[in-house]
Amino acid sequence: MKLEKIDFFSPPIVVVAILAFLIMGYIGSFNYRFEDPLNPEVILTILFSCLIFAVGTIAIKYKIQIEDVKEIDFLSENILLILVSIALVLQILNLVLIGGIPLFNSVLKSNATTNIWRIAYPLFLIMINILLAKYYDKKYLLLVVLGALIFGLNGYRTSVLGILGSTFITIYYLDKISKKLGIIFVAVIAIVIMAIGYIASQSIATQHWTLNPLELVFYRAAFTLEVFEKIIPLGASTHGHVLSLIFSSGSPRTFIGEHVLHYTVCLTSTLFGPVYLDFGLIGLTIQMLVMGIFLELIYKLKKGIGVGIYSIIVTHTLIWIETGPTDIMIWFLYLLGLILIAINFNYIWFLYLLGLILIAINFNYIKLNKN
Numbered sequence: 001m002k003l004e005k006i007d008f009f010s011p012p013i014v015v016v017a018i019l020a021f022l023i024m025g026y027i028g029s030f031n032y033r034f035e036d037p038l039n040p041e042v043i044l045t046i047l048f049s050c051l052i053f054a055v056g057t058i059a060i061k062y063k064i065q066i067e068d069v070k071e072i073d074f075l076s077e078n079i080l081l082i083l084v085s086i087a088l089v090l091q092i093l094n095l096v097l098i099g100g101i102p103l104f105n106s107v108l109k110s111n112a113t114t115n116i117w118r119i120a121y122p123l124f125l126i127m128i129n130i131l132l133a134k135y136y137d138k139k140y141l142l143l144v145v146l147g148a149l150i151f152g153l154n155g156y157r158t159s160v161l162g163i164l165g166s167t168f169i170t171i172y173y174l175d176k177i178s179k180k181l182g183i184i185f186v187a188v189i190a191i192v193i194m195a196i197g198y199i200a201s202q203s204i205a206t207q208h209w210t211l212n213p214l215e216l217v218f219y220r221a222a223f224t225l226e227v228f229e230k231i232i233p234l235g236a237s238t239h240g241h242v243l244s245l246i247f248s249s250g251s252p253r254t255f256i257g258e259h260v261l262h263y264t265v266c267l268t269s270t271l272f273g274p275v276y277l278d279f280g281l282i283g284l285t286i287q288m289l290v291m292g293i294f295l296e297l298i299y300k301l302k303k304g305i306g307v308g309i310y311s312i313i314v315t316h317t318l319i320w321i322e323t324g325p326t327d328i329m330i331w332f333l334y335l336l337g338l339i340l341i342a343i344n345f346n347y348i349w350f351l352y353l354l355g356l357i358l359i360a361i362n363f364n365y366i367k368l369n370k371n
Contacts, residue, residue: 009169009314011057011295015050017318018271021221022046028222038222042229045281049272049288056292060300070344075305080131084143087124090116091150103155112154118329121151125162126336129308132170141167158319164189165318169311173302224322228270230260236280242326243278252326268323275325291317298337301344313337 022043029037094116095101102109124147131140144167151159168185171177177185238259245252252274257265259277275283295314302310316330325331 009172009311011292011299011314012054013314014291014295014317014321015054018046018050018321021270021321022225024218025221025225028218028220029226038225039229039232041232042225045232045276045284046272049284052285052288053292056289056294057296060293060296075130075134077131077135080127080135083127084124084131084147087120087127088143088147088150090120091124091154094120095150095153101153101155103153109155112156117154121159121162122329122332124151125166125312126308126333128163129166129170129312130305132167133174133305133308133311136171136174136176141171158323161189161319162312162315165315166308166311169315170308173307173311221322224268224270227256227260227267228273228276231256231269231273231277234260235276236278236283238278240278242274246274246326246328246331253324256326270322270324271317271320273324294334294337294341297341301340306340309336309340 026038026043094112094114097116098108098112098114100108102112128140128143128147131143144163148160148163151163164185168177168182168189172182242252242255244250245255251266253266253268254264256269256274256277257263257267260267260269269277272284275287279286295317298306298310298313312333313336316333320330
């Protein structure tokens with residue numbers, strides 16, 4: 001197969017990224033503070049998850065063919081530019097109200113994800129990708145860089161990766177980027193992400209890191225997979241509580257830290273950890289199958305603003321490989337994909353089903369709190 005014919009960002013990229021993360025974590029578990037390499041059960045569980053995800057994508061790929069994607073045409077170029085600008089202003093206001101730059105202060109970083117940020121980040125992410133998908137112009141790439149810088153001051157790598165990664169995939173599918181520029185762009189993303197992670201780690205007063213930026217990447221992968229290793233014996237022990245916290249005002253990552261390590265710490269637990277802790281192997285199987293089906297459906301709808309929506313969703317799915325699907329704000333981005341599917345397939349019952357699921361989750365959360 002010729003290199004030019006390979007679609008590098010089709011749904012199978014998730015499997016490739018999972019395997020790469022697993023390899024990095026396995027290497028990291030040997031080289032740093034871990035006494036033993038990853039348990040074979042962790043490796044087999046992750047390989048099983050990749051297989052189930054692939055089954056989902058293949059089933060949809062050959063069973064459903066879409067010839068005419070419905071174009072959604074209600075956002076003008078000026079409106080999109082205004083909304084992008086509003087998002088940037090909101091994030092600047094957020095930094096002012098916080099009282100400093102969280103990237104250089106771990107205390108400020110812990111309070112950086114305010115309600116203003118929760119509005120500003122998804123607004124910018126969605127509108128900049130739709131703007132590029134519908135009205136591509138090279139000058140709009142300056143807005144991408146500006147957004148990455150402003151949101152990067154929060155000190156979270158995922159925000160920067162979400163912006164740079166999704167916009168890169170958007171312009172990739174618009175065929176507006178050469179191979180040379182693409183390689184440079186990917187290299188810049190990697191360097192920026194490592195730099196933010198390293199700077200943020202050095203700003204934590206209670207920790208003293210001796211690892212360089214590249215070593216820190218392998219260490220983080222190993223540590224996150226070690227957390228998943230500790231989750232496996234506890235499979236299905238929380239009975240949906242993590243899921244209920246995602247769709248409420250709780251902190252699922254902190255709860256996972258308390259439940260798994262027995263002290264208060266905010267943990268990333270891989271794409272597989274939260275669902276495994278809640279529902280065990282059965283839950284993990286369902287999650288990976290649904291994700292495979294869902295991503296393949298959105299991939300088939302990547303036309304017009306669908307390009308931007310697919311880019312956002314696949315980027316954050318890749319981010320979830322480390323962090324885990326524990327952010328309600330990112331699930332909102334998945335909702336955009338669900339709406340796109342409903343419009344194109346006339347499956348309006350998808351939306352009703354989603355509503356019922358959210359009601360059930362919140363009812364379960366209230367019930368757990370009463371008990």
